[in-house]
Amino acid sequence: QEEPVRIAAIAPLSGPGAFDGQLAVEGMEAMVAIVNENGGVLDGRMLELVTYDDKGSPEEGVSAAKRAIEQDDVDVIVGGWFSSVALTMKEVTRDRILTIMTTSQHPDTTREGHDWLFRLNATSTMMSGAYSQFICDRMDLESIAFITINDDYGRLEVENYEKLLSECGIEVLGNEYYNKDDADFTTALTKLRAANPDAIYVSAINTAQGATIYRQIRQVGYRGTTIASAGNMNPKLVELSGPALEGVYSVSLFAPDSQDPELLAWVAKYEEMFDNEPSFIGSIGAQSIEVLAEAIDAAGTVRDYGELAETIRGNEWDTLLGNVTFDDIGQAEQNIYLIQIQDGKIASVN
Amino acid sequence: MTILSVNTLTKKFGGLTAVSDVDFEVQPGEILGIIGPNGAGKTTLFNMLAGSMQPTSGTVHLKGQNITGMRADRIARLGVARTFQITSLFPALSAHDNVRAATYRTKKTGWMASIFRTATYRAEEADVDRDAMAALHFCDLAGHADDNAESLSYGDQRRLEIAIALAAKPALLLLDEPAAGMNPEEGQRLVNMIRKIRDNGTSVLLVEHHMRVVMGVCDRVVVLDHGEKIAEGTPAAVVDNPDVIRVYLGREAVSA
Amino acid sequence: MELVLLTQQIMNGLVNGMTYVLIATGLTLVFGVLHIINFAHGEFYMLGAFFTFFAAKLLGLDYISAGIVATLGVAVLGILANRFFFWPLRKEHEFTVLLSSLGLALLLTNGGELIFGADPKYVASPFADGIVPLGPVIVTQQRMLIFAVGALVLVLLYLFIQKTRMGKMMRATAQNPEGAALTGVDIRRVYTVTFMVACGLAALAGALVGPTAMIFPTVGTWAVLKGFIVVVLGGLGSIPGALIGGLILGVVEALAGGYISMGFAQAIGFSIIIVVLLWRPNGLFGAARRA
Amino acid sequence: MMARFLPILAVAAALVLPLATSNTYFHHLLVLWMLYSLLALSLNIIVGYIGELSFGHAAFFGIGAYTAAILGMNFGFPGFPGLLMAGIVAGAFGFVIGYVALRIEGPQFVILTLGFGSIIFTTTNYWVDLTRGPMGISNIAPLGVGAGFELSSALDYYYLSLLLVVAFAYACHALMLSRTGRAFIAVRENAQLAASLGVDVFRTKLLAFVVATAVAGVAGAIFAHYLTVITPEVMSLNYMVAILIMVIVGGRGTIAGPILGALIYVGLLELLRATGALRMVIFAALLTVSVIFLPGGLVSLWRRFADRSTVRTARQAQVEAGE
């Protein structure tokens, strides 16, 4: 029996980000199972996922990454849910190990060009380009207001959309920041409602906060359009938000009604293994494993990170979310789908 | 020079006047007794002298300096030590450490000196230990030096309080019912102790209900009732005062 | 328009404030009566919300019955918590007790994560989305319910502590446990009842406040912080203090959120405490601390 | 007798400990242990010696860390003077906050310090121009004086922080044998009596608070240089609680206690990684069990054993008081 290829998955598994971290790790686990059932990589080496809890804290993320590299001697790292964790972790992994960041959306995660660092999720800048196009073209709005999480991700969102949406003539009537531990948004929403915008754009990564905001938008009596920020839609959020989310648009890398056979296989596996519903977060976790597995086979090595990184950059990968390529700084290019909540389900829109 | 001079000192609690226009003086080396019925205002008076309560009006002078309304720690640094009627100790510390803490006022060296263990520091620490042990001996507590204050019996705790006040080497000592919890024999020993304290140059202000102690040790006595001074004089004169007998002594005037 | 907005924000503040009051009552009871800083109080709030959720889901109860079941269930847990975490430490230093409560909080949060799952949940209430218009201002039915129950609970608790024998025994125990024992107070029972009532109140708060947001196992941290601000603001152990403190906090946060920025609302809450404590070191209604 | 040589033995052991392995992760844990020890020892001055429970101590750790990071990044301030500045800035904050908060005591003080800590946390999150907000400052230069000498490995940081821990522990020890230390304890045990003995209660507390916060600031500065990143997270409630755990579980009012507490905190959480999802549950359970069965902290175990064999001298009792 050959040594398994050990993949460190670093994600928030306790504290406020725990649920999202759990979804990501579950997505990876399902894909690991699929790869292993198909014989693993490099002629028979199995994949083994080693999970680390970063508690959503950058300092913990650093410790986790150090442990993975220095103590547990893992082969590669995947993870990085919160941008701030991803940004700090990459200082530890720089030139030491190959890393695939999954969900973090901050452009800086890859901007500084670490040779062995990749990121799957579209940056918020990429997302906002596609999304604002849609908002301008199809939603017939004259004004908009934002409610935004106060972190680097949220701040960037506001910056991007204020610019892009103003350019197509939509007036921005206000923005309210909230903190990642806030639980009540009525004052901010009351204020936004009073400005009477045609739509409120909700930037929320955390599922619990998102659902609360969507519900409270209606509870303060706002009857205009709600727009959900890009890349943060998942079935749990839809379930929790109830009618408040009906008809709301978002964009995602994950088209839930895609008939891609790899996706179907993964969804089946996921449902077999876990209670949660397959989600975008899970699928992108799975994608990181899939790209890795394929690249390792193609490169014929795990530990020669230079070779492996070249291989990842130099090819197009066919994954459960469709085809992916990576640019010079390791940023993935992949399809972005427009989605809408219809009858309590996430559906893609053309 | 007069050690302590109190002029028209008054304390009101809402509608209640606990101390009312009280005047008196304490001379160097004098033991002045303050007696009076329960609730007469004796403890309140002490609290004002020691700075733990602000007077409503009136003045207090210590060795000619006006200390009215001064903070307790500043008054203490001017050389006033006190005991509390409701026992007040450092409960979790040993008796010895209780007393060592009391040497604070008279010592100088700081933290830095202790880090470098300077000669002054070592000499002073030796002094602290010696003074503390001496105070414990003086109060018959040497055998309890290593016991925690809270594990001492009530009477021993009372004596420990006196030891603490003594170790502060005050010019003026305020004792609030030191003999409470002592039997007549122990009270007698206390009388001797207070005399010795005075002989070492400390003036003493004594609140006490044990008339044997008051009679045995005081040079002069001030009597308070309802916050007002109703009599002042030698102990012998005061116990014969009919007002004092009526409001304070009762039958015991005869038996004492 | 401006006036309507102002009124709406004040209204938001008052109903939010009552949420805080509800959380704070149980805290102030334990805090003021037994002099215990119970950091696990928020976790009982969390349990109240989760029990309501599961009582509705697993037992098929309606919202109100589920809330009652949760309140009673958590009250029983309060008895157990006292038995194992607080009663054995009654003679220990207050910092030790505080740490024990922090440990219990960690245990319940992480245990909750393990048992209930990390996924957020929603306590469905028939009143959650119903809107009551009060002139130009609107409030949801749920928040009206919180307000009404909060007010009722406060009055009852106040009467309980001031007027009943048990209440007096609680206060006596707080001030001098040995003296209380010699007076015939069954100290153990006082502890038990205090925790039972306090945890029940926390759970009630959880059941009522749950439907206004999502619940998840770490939600107690938020609750306990708000609760503490209110308790200290109003004065330890003071029920009227908890009421005034909670409403002040709610309104100030709403105004700060409405006119400055929501992100600073929490910091502003703490700033009020600082100002109030400097002016009145024992809080608005606080008695002096035991000597 | 034993008790006299124990500290020397412990220091000797700490000196050779990292040489036992070349595992750099182990060294990383050692650095964390030492930095947290320094932090916990500093909090111990407030919690253990003057007997007030300061909840917001993590804020001063953070202030120190940010001072070092910002001075280094924005003003090219060299590392070691930066440490000093971090201590001064944190101490200055400590002075201002202490000046306000120390007028209040007991539970109110707990909440007040929690409040100050939260305000600093929030400000750090929002003052993006200065602090870069929630994403923090990364790429902080390692400690060094110019190009000639630079702390590069975990080992270097370990020895630096060990040196500081030993020096500070000794200073604390000396403190407790000094007049100032006696004043601290007097204030803790009975402030009213302390005042009647001439101790200026407020100034004494303020002194303790400033020293404690300044040292926390230095610890934070080293932490920032070592990790090369710093985010507001180090000032969050999690860290506030963590430091308290170290001090109280180890044994407040003692010197070995906080160091032991930091060891337990770092070591236990590391060992429990293997338990996966159960990690924090087991940690919390062990924490509460230890508090309930050893209310005086882990050091009280030693005392239980020592009490039987030696007579406690009055002096020892003072240093150890507070169990």
Add this chain to the structure above:
Amino acid sequence: MLELRDINVSYGRRAVIHDLSITVPDGKVVTLVGSNGAGKTTVLKTISGLVRPTSGTIMFDGKPIERMEPHDIISTGVVQIPEGRLLFKDMSVAEHIELGGIRAHSGGRTEAERLAWVYELFPILRERREQKAGTLSGGQQQMLAIARGIMANPRCLMLDEPSLGLAPIMVDQLADAIRALNENGITILLVEQRVDLALRLADRGYVLETGRIVIEDAADSLLENPRVKEAYLGA
């Protein structure tokens, strides 16, 4: 009748009471004399259940009470007025008096009678009904402590240094009160540093030294006992 048989008590590893036996017959006044630290308070606390004896039995009315909880002991009619008063600082005088009655055993005077009697004994308490105990003068606090004890309707009242902090005139009144209590059929166990006073009030006396009974005799003989005179009366 209250009877202690071969009682031993320790605080931690430190034994403070050794094989102590005392009998307090019904309707009598018995006093316990000893210098500071002899163990008098410890004996009383052991009887009221605050401290557990390591061995020995305590019988009241023929029933063992040494394993009972303090509040249950009070219900049997054994009530202690503690040294140092142990009042509830922020509670009013009236609340103390009310709480005093929570475990009153039935029989004897009614609650209203006891209340009237207490206010008659200490009129100042009636005047200060609403004042917080913490702000009373030392002597007033002592009166309140006694009043609280009487409200428990004791059959056997244990007083630990009740004269503490009382002005001489109040001490006389206290002595009268103790006599009156006794005449009302209440058995009294008195610990008092004013040994002369205690022995004049008592029928019997025990002398306690470092945790051991060294003399037991009728009170008036003890007053004349040279050893007692020298050690406790300061004569």
